Amino acid sequence: MGRLSETTRIGGTIGYLPPESFQRRSIATSKYDVFSFGIVVLEVVAGRRAIDLTYPDEKIILLDWVRRLSDEARLVDARDTRLIDGSYKVFDMEQLIHISLLCTRHDPQLRPSMK
Incomplete structure (x- = not known):
């Protein structure tokens, strides 16, 4: 009793795991959850x-593709085209994508807290 458990293997789904989870002595923190939340938001938008192998190479990894769109100031291009019926505001979609990009920053210390 009183011992802390030690995890020796990564647990989770590829695509939702933050980059630091692949480091040798990584300890899971709430920043892992923030990263995963950001990915889920991206998937919804x-x-x-x-990760979808049915897309062209440059779009297989959703996060990488959206980051490129962000660099090119084309965030709106990441939205689900099935949502073009006008039931959402472009500004709101861009805000959701921006939040997801903050949550998926490479450096966990730069990600927002769960609060």
Whole structure:
């Protein structure tokens, strides 16, 4: 009793795991959850999975594709085209994508807290 458990293997689904989870002595923190939340938000806005091999090479990994769109100031291009019926505001979609990009920053210390 009184011993802390030690995890020796990664647990989770590829596409939702943050980059630091693949480091040798990584300890899971709430920043892992923040990263995963960001991916889920991206999936909802884009209407596709985090990793989808049916897309062209440059779009297979959703996060990488959306980051490129962000660099090109084309965030709105990441939205699910099935949502074009006007039931959402473009500004709101861009805000959701921006939040997801904050949650999926490479450096966990730069990600927002769960609060």
